[in-house]
Amino acid sequence: MSxxxxxxxxxxxxxxxxxxxxxxxxxxxAPMVRFAIDPVLTPQAAGEFHSVAPVEEITNxxxxxxxxxxxxxxxxxxxxxxxxxxxxxxxxxIVALSPICTHxxxxxxxxxxxxxxxxxxxxxxxxxxxxDGVNVPGTPPTAPLPVYKTKVQENMLYLGETQSRQGA
Amino acid sequence: xxxxxxxxxxxxxxxxxxxxxLIPIISFDPASDNKMTKExxxxxxxxxxxxxxxxxxxxRIFLSPEYYYLTNQHESEIPRVNQWVEHxxxxxxxxxxxxxxxxxxxxxxxxxxxxxxxxPGIADGDLQSTETQSFVKEQVKQVNELIQAxx
Numbered sequence: 001m002s003x004x005x006x007x008x009x010x011x012x013x014x015x016x017x018x019x020x021x022x023x024x025x026x027x028x029x030a031p032m033v034r035f036a037i038d039p040v041l042t043p044q045a046a047g048e049f050h051s052v053a054p055v056e057e058i059t060n061x062x063x064x065x066x067x068x069x070x071x072x073x074x075x076x077x078x079x080x081x082x083x084x085x086x087x088x089x090x091x092x093x094i095v096a097l098s099p100i101c102t103h104x105x106x107x108x109x110x111x112x113x114x115x116x117x118x119x120x121x122x123x124x125x126x127x128x129x130x131x132d133g134v135n136v137p138g139t140p141p142t143a144p145l146p147v148y149k150t151k152v153q154e155n156m157l158y159l160g161e162t163q164s165r166q167g168a
Numbered sequence: 169x170x171x172x173x174x175x176x177x178x179x180x181x182x183x184x185x186x187x188x189x190l191i192p193i194i195s196f197d198p199a200s201d202n203k204m205t206k207e208x209x210x211x212x213x214x215x216x217x218x219x220x221x222x223x224x225x226x227x228r229i230f231l232s233p234e235y236y237y238l239t240n241q242h243e244s245e246i247p248r249v250n251q252w253v254e255h256x257x258x259x260x261x262x263x264x265x266x267x268x269x270x271x272x273x274x275x276x277x278x279x280x281x282x283x284x285x286x287x288p289g290i291a292d293g294d295l296q297s298t299e300t301q302s303f304v305k306e307q308v309k310q311v312n313e314l315i316q317a318x319x
Contacts, residue, residue, distance in 0.1 A: 104178075104185055104227025123316055124228035125185055140185075 049151050049158035062087040062110040084148055096148035097133040098162045103141040169230045189261040191232040192218045193268035197239040210269050220308045246279050253281040263318050
C-alpha cells in the first residue's frame with residue numbers, strides 16, 4: 001500500500017456527499033431551466049410563409065386566392081383555409097389584403113356590390129374599403145383591412161402572417 | 169358567430185348587428201344499419217356547409233347548435249323546432265333559417281316559424297375529394313345569395 005493514494009474516512013465521506021448533493025441539485029435545476037427557456041425552443045409557426053400563387057397570375061385587378069394552413073389551437077390541430085385579395089398596385093408592388101372585415105369578421109368581396117365597382121364591399125353591414133384596403137369613413141368598419149407579409153421566390157408568391165393597420 | 173364561449177362573448181355587446189340565425193336540422197336513426205352511413209355523411213356535409221356559410225357572414229349570422237331528430241318523425245318535431253325558433257327570436261333574431269338536406273320538411277314548411285332552406289345536397293360521396301369540395305363551394309355561394317336576398 002502506498003501512502004500517496006491514501007484517502008481518509010473523512011475525505012471519502014466529503015467526496016461522496018458532494019457528489020450525491022451535486023446530482024440532486026442538478027436534477028432539480030434542469031427541469032426549471034428547461035421550463036424557463038421552453039418558449040425559445042418551440043418552433044415558431046407564426047412566421048411561416050405559404051406559397052399562394054404564381055407571380056404571373058397577379059394582375060392589377062384584385063383576385064381571390066385560397067390556400068390551406070395547419071393551425072394548432074391548444075391541443076387541437078386543424079386545417080384552416082386562408083384567403084387573400086391579391087393585386088399589383090400602381091408602383092407594381094404586390095399587395096395582399098386579408099378579406100376579413102374589421103367590423104365583425106365577415107368576408108369582404110372585391111366589387112361585389114354594383115354601386116361600388118372599385119371598392120371592397122362587406123355583405124353583412126355594408127362596410128366598404130378602397131382598393132388599398134382603407135375603410136371608407138361613415139361605414140361600420142373602423143380600421144383598414146390587414147395586409148399579409150409578402151415574399152416572392154422563384155416566381156411564386158408566398159404570404160406570411162397578417163399585420164393590422166391603423167387608419168381612417 | 170358560433171355557439172362557443174369566444175363568439176358568444178363577442179356577440180352579446182354587438183347584438184344589433186347580428187340579426188340572423190342559422191339552425192342546422194339533421195336527421196339520424198341509430199336503429200337502422202342501412203341508413204347509418206348515409207346519415208352520418210349528410211351530417212358531416214351539413215356541418216361543412218354551415219361552417220362555410222358562417223365564415224362568410226360571421227358578423228351577421230349566428231350558427232346555432234345542431235337540431236337533431238329521429239328520421240321520419242317530422243310531424244311530432246314541429247312544436248320542438250318552433251320552440252327553438254321562438255327562443256332565438258327572443259334575442260331578438262329577425263331572420264331564422266332552418267338548414268336541412270331532408271326534403272320531407274318541404275311538406276311541413278308552412279308549419280315552421282322559420283325560413284326553410286332545403287337544398288338537395290349529395291346523397292353519398294367523399295368530403296375530401298376535389299369534386300365534392302368545388303360542388304359544395306358553388307352551392308354555398310348560391311345559398312349565400314339566397315340569404316342575402318332576405319336582408
